[in-house]
Amino acid sequence: QAELVDATPIDNPEIGIFGRQEHNDQYATDRSLDPMDPITNQRTDATTVGVRLRIPLPTAGRNEPRRAEALADMDRATAEYERAKRVVLAEIKAARVALAAAQSAAKLANSRLSVANDQFELSHKSFRLGEISAFDLYRVRQIQLEAQRMEANAEVNVGVAISRLNQALGYAP
Numbered sequence: 001q002a003e004l005v006d007a008t009p010i011d012n013p014e015i016g017i018f019g020r021q022e023h024n025d026q027y028a029t030d031r032s033l034d035p036m037d038p039i040t041n042q043r044t045d046a047t048t049v050g051v052r053l054r055i056p057l058p059t060a061g062r063n064e065p066r067r068a069e070a071l072a073d074m075d076r077a078t079a080e081y082e083r084a085k086r087v088v089l090a091e092i093k094a095a096r097v098a099l100a101a102a103q104s105a106a107k108l109a110n111s112r113l114s115v116a117n118d119q120f121e122l123s124h125k126s127f128r129l130g131e132i133s134a135f136d137l138y139r140v141r142q143i144q145l146e147a148q149r150m151e152a153n154a155e156v157n158v159g160v161a162i163s164r165l166n167q168a169l170g171y172a173p
Helices: 002-007 060-129 134-169
Strands: 014-028 040-054
Touching: 060 134
Parallel strands: none
Antiparallel strands: 014 040
């Protein structure tokens, strides 16, 4: 719009044609000299044809409000773009931080699961040899199941974090 304002410094020229036709009947009513004089009619006809040409001059008063409005629109659009860009970059940064946290939690859950599996294998051997009771084996099995559940939740959270990062980057889900 600013380019349009700069390209058109003046209004468009105008050309017009007009015509006028007049008929005028004038009657002489002065009978003071001779009352027997007949009333005379003086008819006048006038026809006027004209051409009107209007060529506006370039003035700052015409374009300054338009230029100011165009520049204000450009400033608003630039500010809105910058704000949206900051929001998107913040979302991307937050998604990357969340992904790193989810991956770290998944590593911890995976190591906890491997320790729980090793502990269950040792406890199972001890149970077969009669060194621990069934209750202790059951307790170790519960710890292993809890570690499996936490590892599965951590993997789901990593998937969610990857999905959110992809959405923040603009990929379709």
